Amino acid sequence: MVAVIVGLKLSLLRNGLRRSTWRLVAMIIGLVYGAAIVAGAWAGLIALRFAPSWLAADLTTVGFSLLTVGWLLMSLLAFGADETVDPSRFALLPVSAQRLQPGLFLAGLIGVPGLATALIGLGSVVTWARSPGLIIVAVISVPFGVASCFLIARVATTAFAQALSSRRFRDFAAVVMALFGAGVALSINAITRASSDFSPAALRAMLQHTAAALGWTPFGWSWSAPAELATGSWPAAMIKLLLSAALIILLWYGWQRFLVRSLTSPLEVGGTTRRAAHGSFIDRLYPATRAGAVAARSLRYWRRDPRYLAAISGICVAPLIIIVTQLINPHSGSATVAMFAPTLLSLLIGSVVTSDISYDGTALWTHVSTGIRGADDRAGRAMAVGTVIGPIALIMTVVVAVLGHKEALLPQVLALVIGLGMIAIGVGCWAGTVWQVPVPPPGSNPFQRGNSGGLAALASTGATVGLTAACALPTIAVVIGSFWIGWLAYVGIAVGVVSGIVALRLGIGLGGARLDRHWPEVLARVGANS
Known part of the structure; x- marks a missing residue:
């Protein structure tokens, strides 16, 4: 044996x-x-x-x-x-x-x-x-x-x-x-x-x-x-x-x-298939469109699928370690470093969006069979990820500002958290259609990895993080300049929001168009990786 x-x-x-x-x-x-x-x-x-x-x-x-x-x-x-x-x-x-x-x-x-x-x-x-x-x-x-x-x-x-x-x-x-x-x-x-x-x-x-x-x-x-x-x-x-x-x-x-x-x-068989009531809060949260239906389905997965919880834990631990390490020691720690730690969470959101389609496994055929547009799929997944991780990043930012007495840095940090987060989601919407990483199949151990040894997921994360940082260079430059010219911090928020909107539209549009052309290939790779 x-x-x-x-x-x-x-x-x-x-x-x-x-x-x-x-x-x-x-x-x-x-x-x-x-x-x-x-x-x-x-x-x-x-x-x-x-x-x-x-x-x-x-x-x-x-x-x-x-x-x-x-x-x-x-x-x-x-x-x-x-x-x-x-x-x-x-x-x-x-x-x-x-x-x-x-x-x-x-x-x-x-x-x-x-x-x-x-x-x-x-x-x-x-x-x-x-x-x-x-x-x-x-x-x-x-x-x-x-x-x-x-x-x-x-x-x-x-x-x-x-x-x-x-x-x-x-x-x-x-x-x-x-x-x-x-x-x-x-x-x-x-x-x-x-x-x-x-x-x-x-x-x-x-x-x-x-x-x-x-x-x-x-x-x-x-x-x-x-x-x-x-x-x-x-x-x-x-x-x-x-x-x-x-x-x-x-x-x-x-x-x-x-x-x-x-x-x-x-x-x-752990009892996680309870039927959602008609007209539930999740159904009312999103518009009655195809993208809204995808977002509602994805949000229910975030609530019930242990694999998503493992993904959230993985990207939240690093910022928490930085925050706690810097705040508990006022002598050698830096409240400023802790203040910017939530930007790391925003930077890593793209890797979650990239792997989201892979979590569907062979069930992705339902999207293909219904003829849903790729742009609706991308937009729905982006809304669900933003609904889950967006509030976490914002709450983390405000709490650190209060605990570290760094309220003056809130505009700079919010510019990066919002800008990087939206850009990362846009990058993930496109990257998720280019490569599909191996993920644990539904109902299995959420911490297992496939025969790629986890390195494919690591390479995917590195690529999305690098591309996100490159697209966010204008926002980063304005935020750096705000340390000498204070009012640039508020300009940084505007630049971050505009850059994020552009990245989202491009990511959803380009990713959706690629899905429309390659649904069968994507389905085959997702099924093989799960």
Whole structure:
């Protein structure tokens, strides 16, 4: 069964690369970046081979612990979990979760993140090639550490995905993600404050304390075992190896439980298909046009589909981290930086609009069969995204201005938030018709990614952000000038609104015309990516 699943993963990966040029480009870019990261990590780990034991111990513990944390954060907020071989596809086959699990584990490690992590982990063996005992412990810690990276990320994303199938949980999920972002911001701020004194002794103490703290967390148990042995604490090394083994066993059975549930009770049965009442608030919110109907349907998806909630969380966390980090420390933080943080949210809206059509999956055929104009589709999706994210950006801006006592900067920030937001939506309306990125299919884990490894989505985000920034250069220039000529801030608002309207009209018009010409091709790509 292991060979079958791994072979299936390789076949799907190969076929996906043959079918999509974008996936091939994304894979090549990922391999180049992964190779560069691995080469840099190996250079550092080889250099640590000749460093004092205490320095190598602290740096490897901190570095590899942060690598494990990065797996968790990137799975939840950016790339998602690689489920090219989706467990739910085996639901109708006579195969148990216990038989599937080893194959799914190895298949999940086939990709740039898994291979890079394994290679970097092997580099730690070079660092600790100082005695036979250290080599043995290091060799044991590498598979423990790699397994911990994968299992922590997989269990977290699967648990959160299944929790999102509950409407009660979704009502509070945005608050949970905000608190999570605040917690990360507090941690970053604490480290920043601790490193404000750049004396060697202070840096040494900070590194030692950070390594000691991370080494006794689940993220550092396996990676810090060789470090404990190298510094003469062999009982601690044995204890950490035992703890890491227990963690892997616990995560393995936890993941197995989620696999059993996914094989017997798919996420789409979570009771999220309640019929909307006729004449509801959403129906009255938009005009009685085809674009209004698309907007109403899209807004209901934003309310009910966990994948949209994951998308909102992903673009809201970064501004929240910046805001909290800057405001909680009045001495080293900058309220001005916090004030401009909501512009990042507006800048990222375009990536959400770009991927919106991909979330429809094969259900997009209803648009094609009804003969809806492409411009109506683009306009409706733009209205829905603006209805959801627009108020979030504006409320965030006003709250930061009040908390940071930066009301004087409101005109400049509003010019950027409004201008960038409207331009980003316009860019997304066009970009979403040019390329369709792989997204999780409806009812599946909203944090999974396809066989492109998430790099296609990253490339799409980079392209839309870059194009949005380029189109917003007039607004940005006027806002910069307003710091010397105050009244230009209000001109910036006007320039932002006008630029946004032009971008929206062009994005909807050009994107709609492209859809009218390429509906069958778009439907085929969306169906293949979902």
